[in-house]
Amino acid sequence: MKLQRKNRRVLALGALAVSGALALTACGSDDTGNSSGSGDSSASAAAGNIKCDDAKGQLLADGSSAQKNAIDAWVKQFSAACQGVQINYKGGGSGAGVTAFNQGTVAFAGSDSALKPEEVAESKKTACTDGGQGIDLPMVGGAIALAYNVDGVDNLVLDAPTIAKIFSGKIKTWDDAAIKKLNPDAKLPSTKIQAFHRSDESGTTDNFTKYLTAATPDNWKFEGGKAWTAPGGQAASGSSGVAQAVKQTSGAISYMEESYAKDLTSVAIATGASEPVKPSSETATAAIADAKVVGTGKDLSLEINYTTKADGAYPITLVTYEIVCDKGNKAETLPSVKAFLTYIASEEGQGILAENSYAPIPADIISKVRTTVAALS
Incomplete structure (x- = not known):
């Protein structure tokens, strides 16, 4: 408190x-x-x-x-x-x-x-x-939302290890045991996960993978940077491209700046705080307030603290320069x-x-x- x-x-x-x-x-x-x-x-x-x-x-x-x-x-x-x-x-x-x-x-x-x-x-x-x-x-400043399209699931919670396994292809369906454990009351379908990443060089990709590297290094060992380097998944160009792909594809999930996810449903992140945190301008500002000028x-x-556990601070944030x-x-x-x-x-x-x-x-x-x-x- x-x-x-x-x-x-x-x-x-x-x-x-x-x-x-x-x-x-x-x-x-x-x-x-x-x-x-x-x-x-x-x-x-x-x-x-x-x-x-x-x-x-x-x-x-x-x-x-x-x-x-x-x-x-x-x-x-x-x-x-x-x-x-x-x-x-x-x-x-x-x-x-x-x-x-x-x-x-x-x-x-x-x-x-x-x-x-x-x-x-x-x-x-x-x-x-x-x-x-x-x-x-x-x-x-902005939150990088994880927007998804899963029928019947309106409140999805994920944590860093599970997100890393989804985007690296280790978790393949929405009813995987790891997702069920985080969402015991959700009716998760056996739908195949369609993970989309950016096809173009993107700072959003860079910030998203920095979060995974910092928050769950044992589960994300891929090279970071603006270009996507993890295997598998599907690609789309630009923030609007991945947003449109999620909207049109059953079982899809992707990362995008929050303003592109306004018409989509976004994941709440379990960070170790008192409750999972959803992306918003307020929760992003709370996280950026912990950043240091380097x-x-x-x-x-x-330098953003991607491993914040502060209540009300959304960990996957970016700052555009x-x-x-x-x-x-x-x-x-x-x-x-x-x-x-x-x-x-x-x-x-x-x-x-x-x-x-x-x-x-x-x-x-x-x-x-x-x-x-x-x-x-």
């Missing part, structure tokens, strides 16, 4: 700090057809606080599909204020985003995994000039990049996340992000 009260207190303090912060905002326009004259009342209200400054032109970006719903929501608000910027975020996956950034073809990238040392070194060659390098700015210099990459140059950004896109990042790190930008099934970044961390964004050059 003390842990539970502590987590609630952390969330409450974070919310108060965010709501009391100065709203620093930005501008843009939605290339998907949302216009600044849409008449949306919330967008119109946001427009009054957004500062366009010298932002103009087209802003190309790519990366994490997990955060694309958040980006779309931000750009909708964004475009109500500033008509001089067109933002095109492709959402082709974290691997594609980092590659595009390091090739210098996008102004910023989104990734659910922090840059590796070799990727930072590569960023110095083409993406960033004047001695600059790519840095990680945490902007979006980046150096202006880099703000985080916006990747930019600390200095040496292209002069023609820098004003728009700073304006957009300033907005999404603001009170107003972070406030949109929970409305779209994401988790705001804890107040002490997002404060550091705002300071870093203001100094980009």
